[in-house]
Amino acid sequence: MSKQSINWYKYASPQTFYPLAGKMIPWFWLLAAIFGIAGLTTGFLLAPMDEQQGEGYRIIFLHVPASWMSMFIYLVMAFWAALGLAFNTRLSGMMASALAPTGALFAFLSLWTGALWGKPMWGTWWVWDARLTSELILLFLYIGFIALQAAIDDPRRADKAGAILALVGVVNIPIIYFSVKWWNTLHQGASVSLTRAPSMAAMMLWGMLLCALACWMYSIAVALMRVRTIMLERERHTEWVRALLGDTE
Amino acid sequence: MLSVIGAVVGRDLRLALRRQADIAAAVFFFIIVVSLFPLGVGPEPDQLRRLAPGVLWVAALLATMLSLPRLFADDHRDGTLEQLALAPHPLGLIVIGKVVAHWLVAGLPLVLLAPVLGIQFDLAHDALVVLTLSLLIGTPALSGIGAIGAALTLGLRGGGVLLSLLVLPLYIPVLIFGAGAVDATVSGLGPQAHLSLLGALTLGGVFFAPWPTAAALRVALE
Numbered sequence A: 001m002s003k004q005s006i007n008w009y010k011y012a013s014p015q016t017f018y019p020l021a022g023k024m025i026p027w028f029w030l031l032a033a034i035f036g037i038a039g040l041t042t043g044f045l046l047a048p049m050d051e052q053q054g055e056g057y058r059i060i061f062l063h064v065p066a067s068w069m070s071m072f073i074y075l076v077m078a079f080w081a082a083l084g085l086a087f088n089t090r091l092s093g094m095m096a097s098a099l100a101p102t103g104a105l106f107a108f109l110s111l112w113t114g115a116l117w118g119k120p121m122w123g124t125w126w127v128w129d130a131r132l133t134s135e136l137i138l139l140f141l142y143i144g145f146i147a148l149q150a151a152i153d154d155p156r157r158a159d160k161a162g163a164i165l166a167l168v169g170v171v172n173i174p175i176i177y178f179s180v181k182w183w184n185t186l187h188q189g190a191s192v193s194l195t196r197a198p199s200m201a202a203m204m205l206w207g208m209l210l211c212a213l214a215c216w217m218y219s220i221a222v223a224l225m226r227v228r229t230i231m232l233e234r235e236r237h238t239e240w241v242r243a244l245l246g247d248t249e
Numbered sequence B: 001m002l003s004v005i006g007a008v009v010g011r012d013l014r015l016a017l018r019r020q021a022d023i024a025a026a027v028f029f030f031i032i033v034v035s036l037f038p039l040g041v042g043p044e045p046d047q048l049r050r051l052a053p054g055v056l057w058v059a060a061l062l063a064t065m066l067s068l069p070r071l072f073a074d075d076h077r078d079g080t081l082e083q084l085a086l087a088p089h090p091l092g093l094i095v096i097g098k099v100v101a102h103w104l105v106a107g108l109p110l111v112l113l114a115p116v117l118g119i120q121f122d123l124a125h126d127a128l129v130v131l132t133l134s135l136l137i138g139t140p141a142l143s144g145i146g147a148i149g150a151a152l153t154l155g156l157r158g159g160g161v162l163l164s165l166l167v168l169p170l171y172i173p174v175l176i177f178g179a180g181a182v183d184a185t186v187s188g189l190g191p192q193a194h195l196s197l198l199g200a201l202t203l204g205g206v207f208f209a210p211w212p213t214a215a216a217l218r219v220a221l222e
Helices: A008-012 A014-046 A055-087 A090-122 A130-151 A155-183 A202-234 A239-245 B002-018 B020-041 B045-067 B070-077 B080-086 B091-120 B125-152 B159-186 B192-208 B210-221
Strands: none
Touching (some): A008 A014, A014 A239, A055 A130, A090 A130, A130 A155, A155 B125, A202 A239, B020 B045, B045 B159, B070 B125, B070 B210, B080 B091, B091 B125, B125 B159
């Protein structure tokens, strides 16, 4: 027997996860602040001005991380949803509903900053290009998920219905993306890719990656805070929440 | 297996025919929405010809949406749905039967009406044929995907509006390829690629949609 494996199931219960989340939140906020300051300093003070786009390009330090996060959070949400459906754990559904508003916020931010960037660069706030359109549809999917959960009073049913919707959405995202892409492509090619050397200055890339990490840490911190609130709300009739809140009733 | 589907289709069709006003309402909704567009954008034939595929397809999506809430709601209200769920046959098969019946009642009339409405938009002969064909191929996908939304919103407050919020984003690929097929015909590219993709969407949608629909129905029935 070499080493004892970690008991992952221990933290699958809200009672044990609540204090753990409480302990992690300040660290993630701290990391978000550090990465945010480092990323914004790199992006706004150290990175060189872009030859073609001037100073206006600097909005990508928010735009690109926001777009990445909006897509990634949907995947994470679908992962928790699938876990919740498969193992019938309470916490998974709570995580999925805690992530949705943050994902929707990032999708909105990505569209908004994209519009602000598009006006000086393309001369228009909005074009019906593949990436913009699929980001808009992603926002619709988030809104549908949130609206569905809000319409169902029973939290267990809300979790399961939301999980089915999130999984259907995740299967559909590639189909929607490619259909929109074939429908119309105007957007410039991807400027960061894993297969070829990035076509931007190293300093710009660093700024963007640091900002992405900051957004990542922020998302985790906010999702944990939200999931703690959801836990308290849903488990308010249990012993541990009463003990925690000092309810002597 | 086919006898189960056939029995559900027969039952739903018989129920629908006893309540023809519901079918007629969705069909007239389709006609009215399509007829509103020339009034809104003006009667120039060139403009109408360019708008026609999109307008007809969007109107078809909306008309399908309109009849979706009733897919499971009546059976849910009188308890039939619970009996169907208890039946020894997979719930997915029963869902397929209901989807087929919904298409026959809500999708097929739109397909049959489309060429007539296309004439209002001054579409050429070949474009009319492709429009009808694209609706024929695409509308089953609308019924299939819509069934997921109908099952998820079963018995909820404001179910109808919520249903459109959930389902319309998922309809986008069908809309793109359906309207795209007609556009491609008008611009001389030929509709084969779009129609093939539309067929793929329909096959995929009708094949896979019964699973999440059955899962959502079980959640709603809990």
